[in-house]
Amino acid sequence: MKIVAALGAAALVLTTACAPGSENPGGQAGAPSSVKTDAAALGDVSLTVWDQEVRGGQAAQMAQLVKDFEAKYPNIKVKRVSRSFDDLKTTLRLALSGNDAPDVVQANNGRSDMGEFVKAGQLVPLDEWAKAYDWGSRYPGTVLQYSRYSADGKTFGEGNLYGLPQVGEVVGLYYNKEKLTKLGLQPPTTWAEFEDALAKAKAAGETPMQLGNLDKWPAIHVFGTVQGKVTPADQITTLAFGRPGASWKTPENTKAAETLVSWVDKGYFNSGFNGQGYDPAWQDFGKGNGVFLIAGTWLQADLAKALGDKVGFLLPPGQAADAKPVVTGGTGLPFAMTNKAKNKDAAAAYINFITSPDAMKVLTSTGNLPIADTTQQQPPAGLAKDVFTAFGTAVSQEGLVPYLDYATPTMYDTLGAALQDLMAKKATPQQFVDKLEADYSKFAAK
Incomplete structure (x- = not known):
């Protein structure tokens, strides 16, 4: 994917009318009447930033960009607070309602987080800074839609812009090359080959697939991978964005749940997966335990460091080798x-800096997948090249579908808990989809 890079003028000031608060039923925070992009002229500023960039390559890129930002703008000091995804999700809601909230936050863009923050008026729309910095020339609409909401937080994927991402993500298959070779197998090119590899790994005494689902959300990615093989992409997109006309109670979703249960029955996951944390699971894979790991590209740097040239990455294969990808x-x-x-202009300057073309180069050099200028980067051979290729294929073939927990404000918790019950055999596939449909229907009725 190529997103044309362009920089906004260094000292542009735009003046626009503020939207009246009376027209924002959710109490939306309004954009200022003017914005300034000359950060060096803002005076002394202290900027508090909360992020979840805690893993190896993620932490490295953020530390470097903060250092570079402060060097370019010595008048702005950044106080960075870094928390794990789960810790940030837990503490952010309370922090935003207090008087000592951070200036910039990394917020999960699903309805349960960003949607609720928008509804409560706790986030500022960034549209005027987007114009000033020309973010539209760096990011296509298909990327920006993941951070757009209507003022009341009800409609996802349309409306005002409330955030800007650094990285692209795709959930795929990490695989241990050595173990596949010992099993006499090549990386799977079809779904049948993938399931055959799982069966042969189990028969050979290997752990076919690592999973740590104590945190509940990891199984969402596994289910989404299975769902994408039996459910049309447009159906998943409509469902995940919480739009009218979608339903969980379909033969395809039930079949996906049945497949997941069959994997449990066949022993394709590590023992005690529902009681193991996400980090210990991928770290165990990084120690050479397990043939496959379904996870996102955010683990690229850490797994490359742990396994070197022994690890590869590919998109979940389709029913046929030439099938269009459908991938979370x-x-x-x-x-x-x-x-x-x-100081909102300083906050916007920080967001602009860490998502600039130069920042994309830093992300690449630290083992991350930049969301912009992706094809202009030079990733090293091996896992990084696999990841860049997979992401480029998914984007160019329009195969990306949204994360399922985006669907409703409570779907993150509902889906995570339902998957734990499903995989623990405490709920049948039909009971699983019924539970999700109840959550979805309740939201749609509002």
């Missing part, structure tokens, strides 16, 4: 501005 993905968590930001 999109953007990483976008960076957003809170309504408590003390």
Whole structure:
């Protein structure tokens, strides 16, 4: 994918009318009447930023970009607070409602987080800064839609812009090359070959697939991978964005649930997967335990460091080798501005800096997948090249579908818990889809 890079003018000031608060039923934070992009002229500023860039390559790129930002703008000091995804999700809601909220936050763009924050008026729409910095020339609409909401937080994928992501994401198959070779197998090119590899790994005494589902959300990615093989992409997209006309109670979704249960019955996952954390699971894979790991491209740097040239990555194969990909993905968590930001222009300058073309080069060099200028980067051979190729294929063939937990404000919790019950054999596939449909129907009725 190529997203044309362009930089906004260094000292542009735009003046626009503010939208009246009375027209924002959710109490939306309004955009300012003017914005400034000359960050060096903003005076001394202290900027508090919360992010979830805690893993190896993620932490490295953020530390470098903060250092570079402060070097370019010595008048702005960044106080960076880094938390794990789960910790950030837990603490952010309370923080945004307090008087000491951070200026910039990395917020999960699903309805349960960003949608609710928009509804509560806790995030500032970034549209005027987007014009000033010309973000539209760096990011296509298909990327920006993942950070757009209507003012009331009801409609996802349309409306005002509330965040800007750094990285692209796609959920695929990490595989241990050595183990596949010992099994006499090549990387699978069809879904049947993939399931055959799982069966042969189990028969040979290997752990076919690593999964740590204590945190509940990891199984969402596994289910989404299976769902994409039996469910049309447009049906998944409509469902995940919570739009009218979608339903969980379909033969395709039930079949996906049945397939997941069959994998449990066949022993394709590591023992005790529902009680193991996400990080310990992928770290175990990184130690050479397991043939496959269904996970996102955010693990690229860490797994490359752990396994070197022994690890590969590919998109989940289709029913046929030439099938169009249907794969969960999109953007990483976008960076957003809170309504408590003390200097909103400084906050916007920070967001612009860490998503600039130069920042994309830093992301590439630290083992991450930049969302912009992707085809202009030079990833090293091996896992990085696999990841860049897979993401480029998914985007160019329009095969990306949104994360399923985007669907409703409560779907993250509902789906995660339902998958734990399904895979623990505490609920049947039919009970599983019934539970999800109840959540979905309740939201649609509002």
